[in-house]
Amino acid sequence: GAGVSQTPSNKVTEKGKYVELRCDPISGHTALYWYRQSLGQGPEFLIYFQGTGAADDSGLPNDRFFAVRPEGSVSTLKIQRTERGDSAMYLCASSQMGSGELFFGEGSRLTVL
Amino acid sequence: QKEVEQNSGPLSVPEGAIASLNCTYSDRVSQSFFWYRQYSGKSPELIMSIYSNGDKEDGRFTAQLNKASQYVSLLIRDSQPSDSATYLCAVNRGDYKLSFGAGTTVTVRA
Numbered sequence: 001g002a003g004v005s006q007t008p009s010n011k012v013t014e015k016g017k018y019v020e021l022r023c024d025p026i027s028g029h030t031a032l033y034w035y036r037q038s039l040g041q042g043p044e045f046l047i048y049f050q051g052t053g054a055a056d057d058s059g060l061p062n063d064r065f066f067a068v069r070p071e072g073s074v075s076t077l078k079i080q081r082t083e084r085g086d087s088a089m090y091l092c093a094s095s096q097m098g099s100g101e102l103f104f105g106e107g108s109r110l111t112v113l
Numbered sequence: 114q115k116e117v118e119q120n121s122g123p124l125s126v127p128e129g130a131i132a133s134l135n136c137t138y139s140d141r142v143s144q145s146f147f148w149y150r151q152y153s154g155k156s157p158e159l160i161m162s163i164y165s166n167g168d169k170e171d172g173r174f175t176a177q178l179n180k181a182s183q184y185v186s187l188l189i190r191d192s193q194p195s196d197s198a199t200y201l202c203a204v205n206r207g208d209y210k211l212s213f214g215a216g217t218t219v220t221v222r223a
Contacts, residue, residue: 031209042117042201042213043157056210091156100145100205104156 002026004105006092012111013082021077021108025094032075033102034067035091043091049075050097082112114139117204119214127222132189134217136202139183144207146178146185151199151216161187192221 005024013019025032035043045059049069069075089109093102119136126132145164149157163169163176175188189196199216
């Protein structure tokens with residue numbers, strides 16, 4: 001597709017459940033990012049992929065969060081044992097390597113009840 | 114100290130006026146600077162990038178950078194109701210990672 005695609009757009013789950021959020025970046029973009037945004041705040045960095053490998057996962061809040069990009073294109077953010085504090089908009093972005101100009105998807109809004 | 118700081122607003126300007134948004138950053142090694150616009154309920158979209166000291170103009174938008182003062186600004190001339198949004202300042206230290214401010218909400222009054 002022409003832009004970054006994220007699914008689902010909206011996910012409601014119960015505390016303690018497992019969640020997967022998917023991101024399909026712009027074709028040809030080698031860099032892929034996950035950010036999290038809470039209401040009234042700017043996007044907060046979670047993880048960065050260059051190709052298949054996670055070059056920097058320093059923003060992941062704890063070991064319940066994990067992300068993969070097995071073939072260097074689509075990425076999945078995985079959250080285990082969800083907590084109410086995980087509720088936020090999860091944004092995926094892609095870019096040409098090192099450009100700093102990010103193209104965001106429409107986000108996946110996660111609500112943990 | 115936050116890496117990137119912005120006045121949260123809201124900033125209310127009449128239609129046709131100039132909206133002025135400010136941003137300061139803490140890391141002197143920062144090399145590239147961006148302004149993103151985010152409409153309510155939507156994702157951020159890049160509107161301006163600036164890499165060297167001075168002004169950069171693109172249509173009704175002008176970005177200004179002063180690395181000595183660690184300061185970036187965005188001017189929106191002839192403000193339109195469609196400019197009503199949150200404007201996010203983002204800073205790159207020369208690696209891959211963008212750090213964002215909390216954003217300034219702008220409301221343009223018709």
